Structure formats: structure tokens, C-alpha cells
Amino acid sequence: xxxxxxxxxxxxxxxxxxxxxxxxxxxxxxxxxxxxxxxxxxxxxxxxxxxxxxxxxxxxxxxxxxxxxxxxxxxxxxxxxxxxxxxxxxxxxxxxxxxxxxxxxxxxxxxxxxxxxxxxxxxxxxxxxxxxxxxxxxxxxxxxxxxxxxxxxxxxxxxxxxxxxxxxxxxxxxxxxxxxxxxxxxxxxxxxxxxxxxxxxxxxxxxxxxxxxxxxxxxxxxxxxxxxxxxxxxxxxxxxxxxxxxxxxxxxxxxxxxxxxxxxxxxxxxxxxxxxxxxxxxxxxxxxxxxxxxxxxxxxxxxxxxxxxxxxxxxxxxxxxxxxxxxxxxxxxxxxxxxxxxxxxxxxxxxxxxxxxxxxxxxxxxxxxxxxxxxxxxxxxxxxxxxxxxxxxxxxxxx
Amino acid sequence: xxxxxxxxxxxxxxxxxxxxxxxxxxxxxxxxxxxxxxxxxxxxxxxxxxxxxxxxxxxxxxxxxxxxxxxxxxxxxxxxxxxxxxxxxxxxxxxxxxxxxxxxxxxxxxxxxxxxxxxxxxxxxxxxxxxxxxxxxxx
Numbered sequence: 001x002x003x004x005x006x007x008x009x010x011x012x013x014x015x016x017x018x019x020x021x022x023x024x025x026x027x028x029x030x031x032x033x034x035x036x037x038x039x040x041x042x043x044x045x046x047x048x049x050x051x052x053x054x055x056x057x058x059x060x061x062x063x064x065x066x067x068x069x070x071x072x073x074x075x076x077x078x079x080x081x082x083x084x085x086x087x088x089x090x091x092x093x094x095x096x097x098x099x100x101x102x103x104x105x106x107x108x109x110x111x112x113x114x115x116x117x118x119x120x121x122x123x124x125x126x127x128x129x130x131x132x133x134x135x136x137x138x139x140x141x142x143x144x145x146x147x148x149x150x151x152x153x154x155x156x157x158x159x160x161x162x163x164x165x166x167x168x169x170x171x172x173x174x175x176x177x178x179x180x181x182x183x184x185x186x187x188x189x190x191x192x193x194x195x196x197x198x199x200x201x202x203x204x205x206x207x208x209x210x211x212x213x214x215x216x217x218x219x220x221x222x223x224x225x226x227x228x229x230x231x232x233x234x235x236x237x238x239x240x241x242x243x244x245x246x247x248x249x250x251x252x253x254x255x256x257x258x259x260x261x262x263x264x265x266x267x268x269x270x271x272x273x274x275x276x277x278x279x280x281x282x283x284x285x286x287x288x289x290x291x292x293x294x295x296x297x298x299x300x301x302x303x304x305x306x307x308x309x310x311x312x313x314x315x316x317x318x319x320x321x322x323x324x325x326x327x328x329x330x331x332x333x334x335x336x337x338x339x340x341x342x343x344x345x346x347x348x349x350x351x352x353x354x355x356x357x358x359x360x361x362x363x364x365x366x367x368x369x370x371x372x373x374x375x376x377x378x379x380x381x382x383x384x385x386x387x388x389x390x391x392x393x394x395x396x397x398x399x
Numbered sequence: 400x401x402x403x404x405x406x407x408x409x410x411x412x413x414x415x416x417x418x419x420x421x422x423x424x425x426x427x428x429x430x431x432x433x434x435x436x437x438x439x440x441x442x443x444x445x446x447x448x449x450x451x452x453x454x455x456x457x458x459x460x461x462x463x464x465x466x467x468x469x470x471x472x473x474x475x476x477x478x479x480x481x482x483x484x485x486x487x488x489x490x491x492x493x494x495x496x497x498x499x500x501x502x503x504x505x506x507x508x509x510x511x512x513x514x515x516x517x518x519x520x521x522x523x524x525x526x527x528x529x530x531x532x533x534x535x536x537x538x
Contacts, residue, residue, distance in 0.1 A: 145450050152447075376526060378528045381528060
């Protein structure tokens with residue numbers, strides 16, 4: 001026996017078994033849809049039975065119970081079909097390919113034909129082991145709506161070949177979407193995305209997978225400082241850096257270095273490098289803006305038409321330009337994005353920041369107010385309204 | 400996944416594309432068809448996994464405000480009770496994009512009116528602000 005907590009007492013350990021058992025079922029030829037349902041039932045039964053009768057081997061227990069459910073489902077199906085006796089062949093033992101079970105399932109759940117919201121929901125359930133109710137709560141939709149979204153996604157996967165390697169770029173995008181959704185209710189989606197990305201890096205040597213993991217950890221390290229005790233947003237330049245998680249920063253840097261060493265750069269590695277430079281500054285004034293700008297130059301160079309293909313990178317670069325070459329230069333850079341981002345709050349917020357940097361407080365107040373009007377989340381809107389009011393109150397009176 | 404309210408109005412909004420009388424003046428089968436369509440939209444949204452909520456409001460309205468210390472609340476039925484903007488109800492949806500919200504709103508607007516032909520009702524599409532801030536610091 002090891003000193004680790006038993007799986008039924010440790011939700012994380014139980015959920016870590018989900019992708020392994022499911023991948024085993026799918027690999028030996030079970031339908032993804034029905035296998036996933038059967039495993040959900042087995043999980044519920046595990047939570048009921050295990051406290052009294054702990055299994056010797058939790059993983060085998062889950063696989064056996066899920067298989068029994070599949071047999072039952074098939075029997076009743078067969079009975080419905082004019083009571084024809086169908087012979088159920090005992091499944092072949094699954095090939096032992098534990099290492100890339102997670103990767104295999106992520107490719108299933110992030111199938112390019114699924115809509116992003118379906119990819120996210122399916123990933124959280126089939127790989128993350130979250131219940132439909134938890135996922136619904138995290139996205140503030142009724143449980144029935146989320147259940148429907150998941151079953152539609154699974155129906156679409158029916159009949160698709162799931163044995164070929166999928167598109168890793170889609171998987172990475174889905175995990176980043178989960179991360180960006182943040183912390184909602186009982187479910188820590190940011191933490192969940194990091195957990196899944198960590199599993200992914202065990203299954204593939206692809207440097208971008210490590211780059212994404214590093215990016216998320218390096219951002220997550222700052223989370224404790226991002227909001228004050230009243231839930232108000234604290235911007236990077238004003239955060240109490242003593243609250244940053246130094247252990248996470250160290251891990252993020254380590255993961256990033258191992259990715260960069262492979263010398264196949266990509267957007268996540270570059271963004272992680274930028275995050276690492278922010279994390280590395282002891283105070284805002286010590287931020288190495290020239291180096292950040294150099295990384296942004298690399299980031300925009302990754303796409304042929306950055307203004308359209310990665311406008312967020314061009315906008316981030318404009319901030320760096322403002323800090324290195326002056327506010328006017330930064331504002332000039334934002335002009336290229338007016339057509340693409342002119343109706344988005346972030347564009348106006350960045351311009352507010354640059355106006356303020358250049359000492360133009362009335363200009364900053366106007367830009368922040370424009371940004372507040374376009375914000376789509378409450379904390380951000382409140383923050384931008386405060387910024388606008390602060391800049392206006394500090395403006396010289398024009399009388 | 401952004402959420403949107405598709406607001407339906409008793410009154411207000413742009414000039415109606417097709418002016419129609421109040422529903423109590425429609426032929427009974429047209430009323431039935433109209434209501435069946437609302438029901439169908441509910442089911443469609445649920446089937447798509449896009450449904451969050453749907454509600455209808457009574458047209459009766461009372462404006463109320465704080466009356467000041469030691470005073471009762473002050474109420475009125477408004478400055479222009481017959482013509483002011485009046486919300487009738489909504490669908491709340493959770494969808495991939497603003498474009499999808501507009502597509503669904505246009506579908507809602509195709510609801511059958513008198514004679515069973517589309518009403519071309521203006522639908523007021525409003526994005527709901529999310530309560531969860533992103534876990535990423537802006538640049």
C-alpha cells in the first residue's frame with residue numbers, strides 16, 4: 001500500500017481514472033457515446049459503493065462495471081429489436097497504451113467538426129470527469145441544456161473514425177478556452193485546464209503543449225493578486241507581487257525552458273515567455289519592456305496577417321511599444337487595429353492605458369469610458385468605469 | 400459562450416415593418432399558430448443546447464421609486480403610458496457568437512402573425528455581461 005489517499009476519498013484521483021478507463025473501452029471498439037454513458041453510471045455507482053466496499057483495484061472495478069452496463073444496454077437494445085438473441089462477444093483486452101490515453105480522448109472530444117462549446121463540454125466530462133451538473137453550473141446554463149449539448153456532440157461523433165491522430169492545435173485551443181473561463185462557482189476551470197494540460201504533456205513531446213501549460217501556470221501564479229478583498233480587478237502594474245505564487249512561477253519557467261529547448265517555437269511558448277518576463281519583475285518599474293517587445297515581434301511574425309489572424313498579439317505589442325518608444329508610438333500601433341477591434345472593449349482600454357502613460361488624462365478618461373460601454377463582464381466593466389472616473393477627476397479643469 | 404437576451408416588445412423600437420393589430424383581434428387559428436411557434440422556439444433552443452430561459456411579462460407596469468426618509472414609495476404608470484417602450488418577454492440564449500444570436504433573433508421574428516404569415520417583429524438583441532472574469536491578466 002502506498003501513502004496516497006484512496007481514490008474514493010480523493011476526488012482528483014478518482015477523476016484521473018476516467019480518461020484511462022474510457023480510452024480502454026473505446027480502443028477495444030466500444031462506441032464513444034455509449035461507453036461514456038456507461039462510465040458515468042459506473043462512476044456514480046462507485047461513489048455509492050466504495051465507501052463501504054473499497055475496491056482492490058479501482059481502475060479495473062470501473063472498467064468491469066462500465067462493461068457490464070454496456071452489455072446490459074446492448075441486451076435491452078437487442079430485446080427491443082424483436083427479441084433476437086444476439087451473442088455478445090467478450091471484448092478483447094485493451095492494448096496497454098496508458099501513456100497516450102489522455103491524448104487519444106482529447107482528440108475525440110476536440111474533434112474539429114464539433115463547435116467550440118461542445119468541445120469544451122465534452123472534454124470536461126469525458127477527460128476531466130466532471131458531472132454534467134458541474135459543467136452546467138460553471139457556464140451558468142440549465143443542466144438540461146448542458147446535457148443536450150453533450151449528447152448532441154456525442155451523436156455527431158458517432159460513426160466518425162476516432163482512431164486517427166487528431167489536431168493538437170484544436171486540443172490546445174480548447175484547453176486554453178477552459179482556462180480562460182476562469183473560476184466559476186464550485187468548479188475551478190482554470191485549475192482544471194492546468195491539470196488536463198499537465199496530463200497532455202505526459203502524452204506528447206510537442207513543445208506547444210508545454211508552452212500552453214507554462215503560459216497557464218505563469219498566469220495562474222498571479223491570480224491571488226488579480227482581485228482585491230472586495231472582488232475588484234487589480235491591474236498588473238498595481239498588483240501586490242508578494243501575493244504571486246513563486247512555486248508556480250518556478251514551475252512555469254521550468255516547463256517553458258524545456259519547451260524552448262526543442263527549438264520549435266509557437267504562439268503559446270512565446271506568450272509564456274512574455275508572461276514569464278512579467279512574473280520576473282520585482283516591481284512594475286522593473287519590467288523588461290524591450291525584451292517583452294522583442295517577444296511580441298516574434299509573436300506577430302508567426303502569422304502572415306497578424307492584424308486579422310492574431311489581433312490580440314498586435315494589441316499586446318502596442319502596449320509594449322508604448323512602454324519602450326513612448327505612448328504616441330503605442331497609440332499609433334493601435335490605429336492598425338481600429339477596423340478589426342474598434343468595437344471591442346480591450347482596444348479602448350489599451351488606448352486609455354497608453355493615453356494615461358503619455359500624461360493625457362482627459363484622453364484616457366474618454367477611452368476608458370468607451371471601453372466600459374463595450375465590456376462584456378461585470379468586473380471588467382466596473383474596473384473600467386472606475387478608471388474613467390479616476391482619470392477624469394485627475395484631469396486639469398477646462399474652465 | 401456569450402449569453403444574449405432576445406427581447407420582445409409590446410411597444411417601442413423601430414417603425415414596425417408590418418403593422419399588426421393587438422393579438423386579441425386576430426383570428427383564433429392565427430393566435431394558436433403564433434403561440435405554437437413560441438413553444439416550438441423553446442423546444443428548438445433546448446434541443447440545440449442553447450436554451451437558458453424564456454419568460455413572458457404582463458403588460459401592466461408600475462414605476463416606483465424611493466420616497467425619501469419617512470415617506471412612502473412613489474409610484475406612477477409613467478409619463479407616456481400609452482406609447483412608451485414596453486418589454487413583453489424574452490428568450491435568454493447561450494450561443495457561440497453574436498452572429499448566431501442575430502440568426503436566432505431573426506428566426507424568432509419570422510413568427511406567424513395574422514393570416515399565418517411572418518410578423519417581421521423587431522427583436523431587441525442584448526448581450527448579458529458575464530459574472531466570471533477571465534483568469535488572464537490583460538496585456
